[in-house]
Amino acid sequence: MRAMTVAGAGQPLRAAELPQPQPGPREVLVQVLACGVCRTDLHIIDGELPPRQSGMVPGHEVVGRVVAAGPGATRFALGTRIGIPWLGGSCGHCAYCGAQQENLCDAPVFTGYDRPGGFAEYTVADERYCFALPERYDDAHAAPLLCAGLIGYRAYRLSGVRGPMRLGLYGFGAAAHIIAQLAVAQGQQVYAFVRRGDARGERFARQLGAVWAGPSDTRPPAELDAALIFAPVGALVPPALRATRKGGVVVCAGIHMSDIPSFPYALLWGERTLRSVANLTRADGEAFFEAIARHPVDTHVQTWPLAQANEAIAALRAGRVDGAAVLLP
Ligand SMILES: [Zn+2]
Numbered sequence: 001m002r003a004m005t006v007a008g009a010g011q012p013l014r015a016a017e018l019p020q021p022q023p024g025p026r027e028v029l030v031q032v033l034a035c036g037v038c039r040t041d042l043h044i045i046d047g048e049l050p051p052r053q054s055g056m057v058p059g060h061e062v063v064g065r066v067v068a069a070g071p072g073a074t075r076f077a078l079g080t081r082i083g084i085p086w087l088g089g090s091c092g093h094c095a096y097c098g099a100q101q102e103n104l105c106d107a108p109v110f111t112g113y114d115r116p117g118g119f120a121e122y123t124v125a126d127e128r129y130c131f132a133l134p135e136r137y138d139d140a141h142a143a144p145l146l147c148a149g150l151i152g153y154r155a156y157r158l159s160g161v162r163g164p165m166r167l168g169l170y171g172f173g174a175a176a177h178i179i180a181q182l183a184v185a186q187g188q189q190v191y192a193f194v195r196r197g198d199a200r201g202e203r204f205a206r207q208l209g210a211v212w213a214g215p216s217d218t219r220p221p222a223e224l225d226a227a228l229i230f231a232p233v234g235a236l237v238p239p240a241l242r243a244t245r246k247g248g249v250v251v252c253a254g255i256h257m258s259d260i261p262s263f264p265y266a267l268l269w270g271e272r273t274l275r276s277v278a279n280l281t282r283a284d285g286e287a288f289f290e291a292i293a294r295h296p297v298d299t300h301v302q303t304w305p306l307a308q309a310n311e312a313i314a315a316l317r318a319g320r321v322d323g324a325a326v327l328l329p
């Protein structure tokens with residue numbers, strides 16, 4: 001089968017011909033229909049996350065069809081369209097797994113990092129960590145739900161959202177464009193922060209219902225109740241704290257971030273909370289799919305053929321993608 005593989009830190013992905021994987025116990029063989037490109041894939045490709053195996057197939061926003069089942073895999077009928085997310089497995093017996101915090105598992109298995117992902121024609125996945133997908137989304141439009149959507153949703157929930165509130169989104173990419181729509185539908189006021197000079201990003205955010213959009217180094221017209229930082233830029237933490245009210249929460253939602261510069265304690269004072277969000281639990285996924293069943297969101301995608309994965313990655317790096325980048329095998 002054709003696949004795109006990690007070639008080494010900072011190198012473009014390399015096209016490869018790999019043997020079709022075989023599903024093991026509780027695994028399904030999935031024919032990939034679409035796979036989103038996530039910021040985390042860039043961190044893996046660039047070596048900003050510790051490299052696992054060389055020649056790894058990245059991609060953890062996989063939409064595919066079940067074409068074979070391994071021993072004991074009975075959850076999905078052959079032909080079912082499913083989604084494979086970043087959390088591909090957890091140990092089930094560490095303290096975190098025992099406390100409904102499998103996102104923090106001591107021995108996790110991540111899709112497209114510890115095990116092959118979706119930048120390929122086929123992949124295998126542990127069926128227990130996959131999701132059934134709503135039919136209203138076609139393959140390409142469903143892909144970004146699987147990481148941008150559901151890890152974005154975890155960040156949104158952990159911002160302490162209750163009642164109508166003013167929510168800041170820093171970095172208006174794949175995750176923010178989904179969470180903005182959901183938040184607006186749930187009665188929140190969304191303030192979108194983009195790179196200075198990114199008029200297109202500001203326009204895109206307003207189209208999706210943001211009440212205000214502007215450069216990330218400016219103060220919004222009103223104090224925020226919470227801010228989610230989706231951009232992997234530590235320098236955004238002090239301005240986000242500055243824009244957030246006493247008792248408010250600032251959530252760093254990415255897996256990797258550049259260093260956070262030092263800042264005066266006064267920015268944190270007033271019982272502001274600064275926290276990160278790591279990975280996802282299966283319960284987050286179920287809750288997210290329930291939420292978008294009640295408040296459907298329109299994902300915006302730009303697609304590339306699998307063989308042009310490096311072009312998709314370049315467009316994502318340059319901020320040239322409105323919404324999410326998706327590869328089609
Ligand atoms: Zn565990």
Ligand SMILES: [Zn+2]
Nearest residue numbers: 038040147148
């Ligand atoms: Zn991701």
